[in-house]
Amino acid sequence: MTNPGNDPYLVCSGLFKIYKVADLEVVALRGLELSVDRGEVIAVVGASGSGKSTMLNILAGYDTPSAGTVHVGKFDLLQMTNKEVVEYRRQEVGFVWQETSRNLFPYLTAYENVELPMLLTGVPSKEREQRSSELLEIVGLGHRRDHKPGQLSGGEQQRVAIAVALANRPPLLLADEPTGELDDETASEVLALLNNVNSELGTTIVIVTHDPAISTSVGRAVAIRDGKTSTETTRIVSFERKIGGEASETEEFLIVDSSGSVQIPRDVLDQLAIHRRVRLGVSDGKVTLESGE
Ligand SMILES: Nc1ncnc2c1ncn2[C@@H]1O[C@H](COP(=O)(O)OP(=O)(O)O)[C@@H](O)[C@H]1O
Numbered sequence: 683m684t685n686p687g688n689d690p691y692l693v694c695s696g697l698f699k700i701y702k703v704a705d706l707e708v709v710a711l712r713g714l715e716l717s718v719d720r721g722e723v724i725a726v727v728g729a730s731g732s733g734k735s736t737m738l739n740i741l742a743g744y745d746t747p748s749a750g751t752v753h754v755g756k757f758d759l760l761q762m763t764n765k766e767v768v769e770y771r772r773q774e775v776g777f778v779w780q781e782t783s784r785n786l787f788p789y790l791t792a793y794e795n796v797e798l799p800m801l802l803t804g805v806p807s808k809e810r811e812q813r814s815s816e817l818l819e820i821v822g823l824g825h826r827r828d829h830k831p832g833q834l835s836g837g838e839q840q841r842v843a844i845a846v847a848l849a850n851r852p853p854l855l856l857a858d859e860p861t862g863e864l865d866d867e868t869a870s871e872v873l874a875l876l877n878n879v880n881s882e883l884g885t886t887i888v889i890v891t892h893d894p895a896i897s898t899s900v901g902r903a904v905a906i907r908d909g910k911t912s913t914e915t916t917r918i919v920s921f922e923r924k925i926g927g928e929a930s931e932t933e934e935f936l937i938v939d940s941s942g943s944v945q946i947p948r949d950v951l952d953q954l955a956i957h958r959r960v961r962l963g964v965s966d967g968k969v970t971l972e973s974g975e
Pocket residue numbers: 701702703708709710728729730731732733734735736737
């Protein structure tokens with residue numbers, strides 16, 4: 683949920699990314715807006731090619747946008763020196779890739795994989811030991827600590843990958859299709875784990891996925907289409923849910939970008955015969971749009 687009065691933790695505004703391939707320009711992001719509060723779990727949901735990985739790589743500090751602004755905590759991602767980029771990647775963000783094999787070193791045990799990021803940042807051995815064991819417990823794999831990735835299932839590997847990503851206590855966890863290679867049941871377990879990490883450690887989590895079903899497992903789901911966030915769905919905690927029931931409804935909103943634009947769904951435009959322009963009305967605290975021919 684957004685907290686009015688508190689600055690959001692992560693803000694992308696008017697984000698553009700243009701890839702140049704030979705003479706061709708590919709616009710991967712076109713004015714993307716995203717705002718995430720500290721401690722939120724959100725999913726960015728979109729079809730293949732909609733710009734999800736491009737956005738996540740920018741948030742991870744692996745890539746820079748062509749235009750726009752990105753702020754995460756105290757970091758302005760467009761103004762960072764090389765030294766700050768290194769600091770940002772080591773301290774602020776943890777990253778989980780879709781490909782289970784890309785997250786872990788195959789010749790290291792689960793424990794050694796989790797310990798490695800702490801070795802790189804000079805964490806003392808006692809603390810490394812304690813943190814690695816604690817993280818393996820959090821992801822439910824204390825009993826698999828000496829197994830190498832090849833001796834773990836896909837779901838277990840992703841759970842170790844989450845522990846690795848959390849090793850240096852990053853406030854932000856980014857996950858690119860973390861359940862993409864898993865069956866439905868294992869995928870739900872990984873999502874439940876991410877929610878658990880969020881509530882136990884307070885980590886802000888951004889998951890990108892092509893799977894709309896994930897929307898029901900997160901607090902807020904933002905749709906991305908053609909490099910632009912267009913709508914978002916928020917789960918409403920209903921009265922029944924508060925008293926222990928399962929009911930939870932969702933409500934869909936249009937996103938207003940930094941220039942005040944909203945994207946009206948194509949079927950609505952067609953239904954109301956809205957083409958080139960609209961007449962704007964404001965009354966009773968509501969905005970109406972009607973076809974201006
Ligand atoms: N390195 C790149 N060079 C050129 N085009 C790219 C590159 N990376 C992504 N694209 C293009 O940008 C668009 C968005 O890609 P991507 O962010 O990977 O989408 P998604 O993760 O949603 O599938 C696609 O059209 C893709 O082909």
